[in-house]
Amino acid sequence: MKKLSTMLLAGALAVSVMGFAARADEIKVWVADNVTDFTNEQIEAFKEANPDFAGYDYVVEPVGEGDAAGNMITDVEAGADIFGFAQDQISRLVSAGALIDVEPENAEAVIAENDPGAVAAATVGDVLYAYPLTSDNGYFLYYDKSVVSDPSTLEGILADCEAAGKNFYMEINSGWYQTAFFFATGAQLTYETDDDGNFTACNAGYATDAGLVALKKMVELKASPAFQNGSAVGEATNVAAIVDGTWDASAAQDLFGENYACAKLPTFEGADGKTYQMSGFGGFKLLGVKPQEDEDKLAACDALAAWLSGEEAQIARFEAVEWGPSNLAAQASDEVQANEALAALAEQLQYTIPQGQYPGDYWSLATSLGDSIISKELSVDSSDEDLMAALEKFQATCESYAE
């Protein structure tokens, strides 16, 4: 009997709280915290320009690009209808069913108006799954002019930092930054995917002489007392130089003050005596739309995503928060051209490869490799065999993801 009454109670509770459930006429948008205000303004403009879609209730929530993908995958249903994310997440999102392909008409425009790298990043298999937002997810060097005299070689930068007792930051335990070394010496790592986001093949060349040169340089870098692992200006202390991206441009300006300067990544001299230009990924921020069960809502989402990633919105976003546009016309505008950080990035981008699709496990594997270097499990004292064994294991694991 008691059981029964408590069941009734639970039922009553359930009914009384149903009010919290998401409503069908609500369109949720997730963007990084620093662009929530900007996005709200854009949505107002969008509603004015598209009275058909003004009936929806648009809600913008600050969910960073890092969290967005994870949250979307946990529960697609409760996730945002439109969300910003970094391109490395796209295949995960596609295979979890959190992205719908770009509406065909919009797709044509996206492909025509954005730089090819950005379009490639938004494509899985042969299908365009997202709207490019920025082409600035690459990294280059910020440095303190008064400490670093010549930012063109890694050895020179480290010598200057050591002499001044200041730190050089680079996040070598990240799969994203690590490629600066590997791709520089010619070691490759790329994947092929089918249209559903499954990995079908892996082209890896890490367990090679080229890979060894790169890894040796990384352990040598770690051996410098000036080296610190990290890539966030806000968390770095006593900095003279940091490998970081445009999103930290204003933080770097605050930090370095009048000594603020940017440059492409330096060259380094490998163990084989050759000089290599540091490479890396060119990366992109994307905007995705979730699969919808309602046609009208889908149309609204498509239209809004196209609006938020269009030329005007990209220029406005650059003006508001200095995100570098992926739209070709926006890239050509005078203001974008005049930006120091974006200029350094543009120069660096010549040496990078546009980041394609990588399995989620790759990133954690790369962290393991980097951590092994930082913890000196792999160090300047390690034999070539040990280093090669680590690379072989790395490559074998990378290949195992594409089976």
Place this chain on the structure above:
Amino acid sequence: MAKKMNPVAEGFYALGKDITDIGVTFADGDWKTRVSYLIFGFGPLMRGQIVKGLGFLLCEAAFIAYLLFFGGNYLSKFNTLGTVETAKKGRVTVYGDNSFLILLFGLLTIILIALIILVWRMNIRENRKEELLLRRGMTLPSNRKVLASLLDTNFDKTLLALPVLGIFVFTVLPILFMICVAFTNYDKNHQSPTNLFTWVGLENFSKLFAFGKTGFGSTFLTVLGWTLIWAFFATFLNYFLGMGVAILINKKGIKFKKLWRTILVLTIAVPQFVSLLYVYKMFANDGLVNGYLIKWGWITSPIPFWTNPMLARITIIVVNVWIGIPYMMLIATGLLMNIPEELYESARIDGATPFQMFRSITLPYMLFVTGPFLLTQFTGNLNNFNVIYLLTKGQPQSMRLTDNAGQTDLLVTWLYKMTVTDTNYKMAAVIGIMVFLVTAVVSLVVYNMLPSVKDEGGFQ
């Protein structure tokens, strides 16, 4: 009946008795009782036991409604966990079966079926009881009395109803669900609602014990090893140091006892997400501690408190001492007062040194009294999520470990990462079951070794 039977035999015996009883009730009962076999509570209702009868009847009605409108559908798909795939109609998505909900509600339905059988049995027993009472010419208790008993002789049912229901829905059901998940392929490639997942038998367990290049085996053993080492140090280091501090503060002639205690207790009072996150930053390679040591010229390159695996483990244990000593100190302070002063007096007269007194009086007493507490501390530390996660998040990772595991990861933090970061639910479930086994084994073994269990007589 034999006095000692093994539990299995006992169970069968009870079951047999139950079945006979059900038969006897039917054969022996009147038509009201017989109808009750189909319509719950019919007998009590006809005999004027409105409260009880209505209760049984409502249970049956609710169950049938649940089965027809909700549970039955899920139950029928339970063996496949769904077959209808998600499809696209033009650009609109039409979701297919949701394996997650099928598993969850299928399981719930199975449990409810078991419960309704129990209610049915209670209903039959109630009929029998009433019939026998009436046959002996006694009257049945009034409805008012039945209700009133819920506040008196049956007060336990009132008190426990809500807690038991809550634990069932939010602990038992989820745990059973996750145990089931360990036998499915529910992971990032098989996620509801877009993709289906299904039963795979013992595949995940064989993956856990695979020692190949991509197998879990060696990683699992490494993490398990560190989990046990951590729990050992976290428990005993804190225990002895905490006791030591308590003895220091309680020493005769030491002033401001309350002040010292209050200062130490701060680490309990301040929420850990504030204090531990700050401590983490303090010891970072580029943090305060290294910064000052370099500035003062004591070291030239930063001490890798968090990035060197060995040092990270030591640092974690040391920081945990900072958190844990005050707790143990409070407990020890209370208990030390209970040791009769005469014991020390006589020892002193015999010329015992303070250390001897500690070893032969204080320590045995403390160990005896706090034995079970130490055990719960130990199992608690096996699952001590906050300290590890707020400090290192399990980092640093290593090429020697697979699947995101780090060198300071405990099984629980690894499990958490699998759930949240990798959405690898099937392996998280397997690890969860392993944690349970480890905890259970440790508890059983240690419990039987405890002096207070072995020797019920107690400390003289």
Place this chain on the structure above:
Amino acid sequence: MKKDSGSMKRNRLIGNTITYIVLILMSIIWLFPFFGLIMQSFRSYNPAVEYGGMVDYIIPKHFSLDNYRFLFSGETNYLRWYANTLIIAVCVSVLQTIIILCVSYALSRMRFKGRTFLMRFWLVLGMFPGFLTLICLYFLLKQFGLTQAGAVPGLILVSVASSGMGYYVCKGYFDTLPIALDEAARIDGASRSKIFLILTMPLSKPIIIYTALVAFMAPWCDFVMASYIAFGNDKSYNVAVALQRWVWTNDYQGYFTRFCAGGILVAVPVTILFMFLQKYYVEGVTGGAVKG
């Protein structure tokens, strides 16, 4: 003899001095992080004044209240997060205490069929790691609409629902209350519920305060469950979920001092409350330790 007692006195003096030194050193170590935390919270994040990220010195170059001003300015939902956490803490504290008292009383004072089975069963359940069921709890709550926008009541429900299993300390306390009192009252015709409410409750003040205090403090630190249930809905975060982003997420560069200030505002009231009720806490944990 006299010489002996003199040397004993000297020994004691030396011993005490060493003890004082140890205690003072310990106090410094124990207080240092809190001192640092407070100092950081007074460093301005305004680039014109100082820098809001990590630095390698403790004492700010300029003292400022900018961080606190930021928290109260409404630029973020800080006050909302704070209110959420407070609501959760108060509700959990009250409801959990009621449930634990009910369970403990039933298990301590009443003998019924299945009592030992229930206790053993709960003990076994407790051996499963807590975060195992995260995903399941999430979808269960979602069925009731208690995630995202409804995360605050959802969190209360989850914390309260399973609290019955934490009866050990309280039951241990009830076990020490003389059973003769109950029996006398029963002979006088008092019902069980009456005994529970009128006889046992007033005697249980220390354990009630202890249970409520422990239950009140836990939600301030709840990060895992809260972030998993409330994700994507800024307004239903609690302080732990919202503030950890300022340390861990790259979107929030230079928020470190603001994190410190936010943390201090959480820590101060909780700490003060704890200090006031410390006596009961000590009684509770000591009792719990002896009972196991």
